[in-house]
Amino acid sequence: MESARLRGGPTFSRVFDEGCSEVGRFMVLNYLKRETGGLRAGFAAGKKLGGAVQRNRLRRRLREVLRSLPSGCISADVVLVARRQTGSVSFSKLREEALLLFERSGLLGRSGEGFSR
DSSP, X not given: OOOEEOOSTHHHHHHHHHSEEEEOSSEEEEEEEOSSSOEXXXXXXXXXXXXXXXXXXXXXXXXXXXXXXXXXXXXXXXXXXXXXXXXTSOHHXXXXXXXXXXXXXXXXXXXXXXXOO
């Protein structure tokens, strides 16, 4: 699934301040639903998770998890935040959790098939 990038700063702050969140074991999904425009995604990993190399690796894993999900989602701004266990778990478990968090948040389309642009 391809999605537009959410760049940091004010857009992340808006999602964190005005949006909702779903907490999982390996990641946190922060989201703010919008009327139009498809899915825009951003990825975050705090400094407590390690140095720049480790944090970049965690963000790349989250980006690939989102990319691997099927298409069919409502318009929203999404920020996926890595947690400590994100780096040590298998990709399939990360993908399962991401799908579960998107379902819980109501971001999946009515068909339940996945995400859309």
